Amino acid sequence: MPVVATAAWAISKSVAHHFPAHGTGLNRYATVLRGVEINSTFYRHHRLSTYARWAASVPDDFRFALKMPKAITHERRLNKIAPLFSSFLEEISPLGDKIGPLLCQLPASLSFDAQLGDTAFAEMRARYEGQIVIEVRHKSWAAPAAVDMLEQYGIDRVLADPAPVWQKSDFTQAPFYIRLHGTPKIYYSSYCDDDIHEFATLLAAESWCVFDNTASGAAVENALTMIKELRRE
Template sequence: MPIIATAAWSIPKKVADRFTREGSGLTRYASVFDGVEINSTFYRRHKTSTFARWAESVPDGFRFAVKIPKEITHTRAMKDIAEPFETFLEDIAPLGEKRGPLLCQLPPRLVFDADVLETAFKTLGDADDGPIVIEVRHKSWASAEALDLLKSYAIDRVLADPAPVWPADNFETPPKYVRLHGKPKIYYSSYTDEETRLFSKLLAPDGWCVFDNTASGAAIENALTMLEMR
């Protein structure tokens, strides 16, 4: 079954009664959802004890998708990333078998450069054999060369909404990772039931659908709606 999740685990008061009342915010979130996307790793490091505590707070079948730090994707622009990536892996190691895919979100300015990216992807693959998904925002990534390179390193493309590069009809097979940011107002706008149903039908059976329209609290509500559509 697909994992329906949100970016972070904040529960709005409006739907609080849908979750267990006991435990931490994450424990309550995990009483309903099977996974979550950790976005805070993009901005800062956390102690290994923090990841250990999170892992202990959720059931065995729960999974954490983890966003790769911006030092790697934005500051270094995917160049000379071996050292910070190793540090990142060490930090999140306590997640153990509860770790899901790593999310590599690239900045809008990052143009596809085959030489740079092949080196980067090899570095990622040599250091870790877990799944990686990538969300890109520069039109140059729409090329056949970019798609071939991603396939050769078994990196799955993210179907994002709004979709600056890869719209839904660009996927020959159901996407493994869908990130719904909200539109027309990114991070705020809620999805209609019909829109939610359409994305649910697009998703791969073993995929993830992450609602990232968290700024208004819509993410949890939309994710609950999609869960009910299973």
């Protein structure tokens, strides 16, 4: 079954009864969901001991998706990132085989540059063979040359909602990583059952579906609905 996750693991009171009453927030979350997306890695560093504690808090089949630091994507803007990327990999290494996809979210102002992209993705792949996904927000990334380059380096395109660049119709195969930010109000709006059903039909067994509409507490509720929907199929 696809991995259904949320951005971070906050459990709102409205859905608390679906989770154990005792344990840390991550302990409780991981008894129901099989993955989580860590966004805090975009903003700051964490201690090695923090990652080790997280890894020890979850089942063996649980996975952490991790957002690349803004120093890589927004400050360096993919330029000369090898040392930063290596440091990031070293920092998250205590998660071991519980590391899931690495999320590269680019700023809306960063357009596709073939030379820059080729160098950056080669540097990433020289250091990391695992799953990397990319969420872009500049229309130039819709160009066939950009899509071909990502395929060359085995980097999966994120289907986001709202979708600033790649639409559902742009995926000839099931998207590996879907990020649902909330529509119409990003980070706040909850998804109705019909919307969740529609996204569920796009998922393959190895796909990830991440609810990022956390500001209103809707993410976990929507994730639980998605799990029910997938189990009915």
